[in-house]
Structure formats: structure tokens, C-alpha cells
Amino acid sequence: MRVNFIGVVIFVLALACTAQRAAHSNLLVTPEWLAQHLNDHNLIILEVDDAMDSTRGHAHDKTTGHIPGAQYIAMSDVSAPRDPEHKVPALEFPADDLLVKDLERFGISNDSRVVIYANEGSFSNGTRIFFALDYVGLGDRVSVLDGGIAKWIATGHANGDLAAKEPIPGHIIPHFNRDDKVDADWLNAHLKDPKLSLYDTRSLERYTGEQIKPYPRGGHIPGAIYLDLGKFFNDDQTFKSADELRVLFRTAGYKDGNTIVPYCFVGQNATVPYLAARILGYKVRLYDGSWDEWSRRPELPVVTGDKP
DSSP states (O other): OOOOHHHHHHHHHHHHHHHSOOOOGGGEEOHHHHHHTTTOTTEEEEEEOSOSSOOTTSOOOOTTOBOTTOEEOOGGGGSOOOOTTOSSOTTOOOOHHHHHHHHHTTTOOTTOEEEEEESSSOHHHHHHHHHHHHHTTOGGGEEEETTHHHHHHHTTOOOBOOOSSOOOOOOOOOOOOGGGEEOHHHHHHTTTOTTEEEEEOSOHHHHHTSOOTTSSOOSBOTTOEEOOGGGGBOTTSOBOOHHHHHHHHHHTTOOTTOEEEEEOSSSSTTHHHHHHHHHHTOEEOEESSHHHHHTTOTTSOOBOSSOO
């Protein structure tokens, strides 16, 4: 039987692309870049902060101001309803079709260019929204504003008002990257895989088990390496350079070809190393349930102390 050689090559290349995407320096943009593109017809700017609930459609006052024309987005806009019984992880995405509709409400389509920035909140607010857009297949058209609103102001750019009205809904044809995240059962089955680089981005006291509440158990997932989230940033809260990020991961035990899996409390802070790995083109998958889920399942192993 003859084999179509070209077809085989294409198939193998497709698998390689699925396993490890290309490095993308444009996943971060500077205030200067954004200022030059403010009037682009397909540009959508999303402002996010620490609030869980959306106030879109109302005045959302911030002492720091806004980037002109931005729309406010909250974690609740890309999350399933909160579950008081903890049967669903805190920031779990809604069903795929609902997530797409939620994003379309901001006018987002496949040809949109989206820039996300943090306002009076941590950088991980923006990277969590990036993760949602990356999951539906739009990640290569989405960037996070390096340094957030603080850097925008510090570099002399003028504040403005949020968008005066809601946009016409967009149309997204999704290409879900379901491998972007893993669940607890997958992770538990791969804990001894030498190709897994598992990182805990909570505080050191949480990692060692010195602090437990409000979670049922303290400590960390076996094999996880503590990774200080602050090391991803410069003093002005801009992201470290690609070279510095490579050194950071290698110092934390990363080896070429490994799959990086970060986790945190609820799947938000861990999106910072997720973005860093995407910038570098590393294989990366987020444990979305994170400690909020793992600690509540007594059958899953936990270790304490300061060694992985």
C-alpha cells in the first residue's frame, strides 16, 4: 500500500503544532503600541480589576481612570455561577457555548484584535481573561497591556472614558484549545511523569502547609515546585523579558520538551506563568481547579514542607 508522504508530513506537523505552539512576543503590548492603534476598526479593549461581578452598562469609576473606549469585563463574565458547596471550582468556565456567547457580547469576533489591561487590580486579572480567549481559540489575536493602567499613565498617555454603550455582538467561530487545561484526575495520573513541570504559585506559607484556612488541607501537590509569582515582574510591574523568563523556568527545574502545569488557589494567579510559557512557545496546560478543588478531595495526595 502506497503512503501519501506529503500527507503524513502535514499530519505530523499538525500534531507538533498542537503539542507546542510557536513563541509569541505579541502576547504583550506596550502603551506606545496601544496608543498608535486606538483607532483601529477591529480593536477591542477590555478593562478588568479584582471585582468578581460585572457592572458593565453602568459607570465604573476608578481613581486611576480608563483607557479611552475600553469596556469593563469581570471574572463573572467568563465564569460559571459560584457554587457555595464547592462542587465546581471557583472560576470554572461556563459551558463552551455559553462562554462563546459571553465573549461575543463584547463585540469580539474572529478578526478582532483584543487588548486586556488591569485597572486597580493584579496583573493576573488580565491574564485570566486572556486564558478564556485563548481557550476558545483566539489567543493569537489577544494581548495583555504590559504594566496595565499604571504604565499607561506613567508613560504620559491620557485617560478617557469607558465605552458609552454596549457594542454590537460579535461572531466567534471557536476552535477550542481543550488541552489548555487539565483536571484533577489527569494531574493525579501524571504526577510521576518526568516530562511534567508542575508549579505552585501560591505563597510559600501555603506551599509548605503552614497556612491552611479557609481550605480543608494545607501543603502542596506532590512534585510541585514553588514558584514565586513576583519573579515574573520588574519593579514597575511590567513583565520580565523573554530571556529572563527562560532563566526563571530553567532555574525552577524546567527541561526542554516538558509540559508546564501551573496552579494556584482558584486558577487565576497561575495564568501568569501560563502567559509566560505561551510567550516562550513552551507546552503549557493550566490546572484550572487548583488548590480550591484539590484540597477538597481527600483521596488526592498532599505533602507538606519546602521540598518538591
